[in-house]
């Protein structure tokens with residue numbers, strides 16, 4: 001059992017340059033004002049799990065449940081919506097902030113010549129967000145999905161009216177293919193990762209995720225000491241880290257980054273002394289489809305490198321444990337439907353509080369004083385896979 005989680009504690013380094021400047025409190029307010037103006041918006045629940053906290057030996061556990069986001073079963077549309085809206089507002093020269101959804105919709109109807117095709121690569125959740133926002137704003141979406149994507153995730157994107165296909169390559173190669181196709185066809189790349197020279201849209205996407213922290217700050221009754229954030233390319237984690245500092249400053253919790261051991265590019269990068277990134281290639285074969293990305297986002301990595309506390313590389317069993325812990329809670333706690341990429345933080349916490357992981361827990365100060373915040377970033381986005389794990393006991397471990 002002892003190597004289902006490997007940990008790197010991040011040495012504290014002097015922050016390099018201003019990696020947090022896109023996450024000011026006034027920018028965070030503009031972002032949530034936009035999200036609040038989208039029809040159907042409501043904050044997702046923040047649920048306390050006191051019985052689980054007591055069973056594991058920490059003070060409090062709270063879980064932000066993103067399965068309830070805009071009816072899309074994952075948080076990702078927060079980024080796609082803000083980025084697409086910001087891009088289109090720039091085209092329309094709408095400069096007034098906050099940007100408001102109905103005004104943008106009206107302006108676009110008055111300028112049909114500005115209709116664009118937005119192209120992206122996705123394991124499912126981001127592409128569904130792009131397709132959804134494109135439909136609401138009268139735009140087009142073209143989506144590539146890496147090999148191994150389930151038919152259910154493909155159908156969910158097609159149901160939003162996008163052109164979507166599965167391509168025979170891993171996520172990172174599919175990102176390159178989409179960028180090439182977009183350049184040839186004149187489409188706008190709406191990618192949730194960045195690379196040198198492609199940074200404006202990914203930064204908007206990251207800003208979009210900050211709404212989660214703005215909502216949490218309104219919902220919390222007690223400030224967390226520890227925040228577990230799962231990562232694929234690290235855009236989500238970078239955004240949450242930056243927004244937590246913007247919102248809570250010195251009081252911000254320590255942020256613990258959680259990855260799949262099959263795609264742990266941030267964990268491996270954190271092991272280097274020179275602050276550079278390490279890529280993971282190959283099939284990236286993990287049940288955590290949303291985290292199956294082997295190359296770090298170049299604007300998120302400096303934020304994580306300079307500010308996050310620790311990086312965890314987790315086997316699939318850890319995510320499966322988290323799914324079951326949340327689905328079958330301790331008596332008195334509410335159940336939460338959390339998918340593979342959503343539940344790995346809960347699983348990591350559950351395992352770290354077992355005697356076999358006491359040394360890592362101690363390094364992270366995870367003890368009876370810890371107030372833990374978890375973000376369940378998706379629900380059962382692959383229903384068959386969810387049942388195979390939660391009902392069928394796939395990827396089991398013994399505690």
Ligand SMILES: Cc1ncc(COP(=O)(O)O)c(C=O)c1O
Nearest residue numbers: 231232233234235236290377378
């Ligand atoms: C459910 C879920 N959680 C977390 C992530 C990680 O986000 P990022 O790739 O920005 O690290 C993803 C990415 O697709 C996801 O789908």
